Amino acid sequence: MNPGNPENSANSENPENSAEEVTYFAAEDGINYETLQRVSAAWPRRATIAADSATPFMTYMPGTDEAVGYDPAVPDYPIQFLPFADHPDFLAGTPEQIQLALTLAWLIYNERVITAEEFVANPTFSRLAHGDFPGTDRFEIKQAVQQAHVDETWHTYMHMMAMQRTRELRAVRDEPNYPHAITFRALTAAQDQVAEKWHKDLLALVWTAVSEISVNAYLELLSRDETIQPMHALVTRLHSRDESAHSPVMFEVSKSVYTELDAEQRQAFDAAVPRALHAFVAQDYAVWPAVLERCGYRNAVDIVEECRSLPGNGLLVRDFTGVERLIRYMGLDISLAEVTG
Numbered sequence: 001m002n003p004g005n006p007e008n009s010a011n012s013e014n015p016e017n018s019a020e021e022v023t024y025f026a027a028e029d030g031i032n033y034e035t036l037q038r039v040s041a042a043w044p045r046r047a048t049i050a051a052d053s054a055t056p057f058m059t060y061m062p063g064t065d066e067a068v069g070y071d072p073a074v075p076d077y078p079i080q081f082l083p084f085a086d087h088p089d090f091l092a093g094t095p096e097q098i099q100l101a102l103t104l105a106w107l108i109y110n111e112r113v114i115t116a117e118e119f120v121a122n123p124t125f126s127r128l129a130h131g132d133f134p135g136t137d138r139f140e141i142k143q144a145v146q147q148a149h150v151d152e153t154w155h156t157y158m159h160m161m162a163m164q165r166t167r168e169l170r171a172v173r174d175e176p177n178y179p180h181a182i183t184f185r186a187l188t189a190a191q192d193q194v195a196e197k198w199h200k201d202l203l204a205l206v207w208t209a210v211s212e213i214s215v216n217a218y219l220e221l222l223s224r225d226e227t228i229q230p231m232h233a234l235v236t237r238l239h240s241r242d243e244s245a246h247s248p249v250m251f252e253v254s255k256s257v258y259t260e261l262d263a264e265q266r267q268a269f270d271a272a273v274p275r276a277l278h279a280f281v282a283q284d285y286a287v288w289p290a291v292l293e294r295c296g297y298r299n300a301v302d303i304v305e306e307c308r309s310l311p312g313n314g315l316l317v318r319d320f321t322g323v324e325r326l327i328r329y330m331g332l333d334i335s336l337a338e339v340t341g
Helices: 033-046 052-059 095-129 139-170 182-192 197-223 230-258 263-281 285-294 300-308 321-330
Strands: none
Touching (some): 033 139, 033 230, 095 197, 095 230, 139 230, 182 197, 182 263, 197 321, 230 321, 285 300
């Protein structure tokens, strides 16, 4: 994406550290390349794919799981995160109906993660690694981005195996056809509204940056939860560990690209940030009617629509601090009021 030619494409060694704890070094041309070097140097020790804690996902083969740590009485997903958790008609369901709803909610949670990785982050990481965006020619950027790309492919594998394990242990059959997650649907809708290729590419970059910077807030909904299956908390905790390193990478990548954009492109970037954040944190009401119908609720649509209409019931994730830090770090004049309320 050459700023002068809109026809071109939008060219801690401690693994528990959060992005907030990453040390930022003196900047060169406004970009902290030493931060990228530090993150990359720690990758062989930090990456979940190389950690002993990843063994359950390395060794598990469908049909052979011994169900270590599995208790059928323990739910798969925290009930409080269902948008209809307090609806009397939902709570009037049988224990089996409610358990199935929580199992399907866990599968949907993983589908949403995989969609963000496979359809949003990874295509953008591939293009960043090939220098298709301006400001991404430095080796430090390419190395850090390629490492993140490897991490994301592994995350997809972990979540895929977690879903298969759940399907086997819960004997899940005849799942509803889930739509693509709201994060990806919102991206494609935004891209359909613009004509220029550079603009479509820039939207994908912003969606990736917001997703990578915000994903820990989504993962931490479950990662420390002691009321759900331990393996479910483990997969989200391992994923979150990697994402703590991806956040500072996307801070620097976003700033490096932004410095090369012209005024029109910067305006497009700024406008996309709140839209991308809303797509990432929103409750995805499109998936729930089919879920409740599969669980045997006859008034599934009514339950979902009544809950959708309630004030303050539109968000699943309410931690916006990652994107707020990005806005401050890049010196952007952006308001998140429409998202945060």
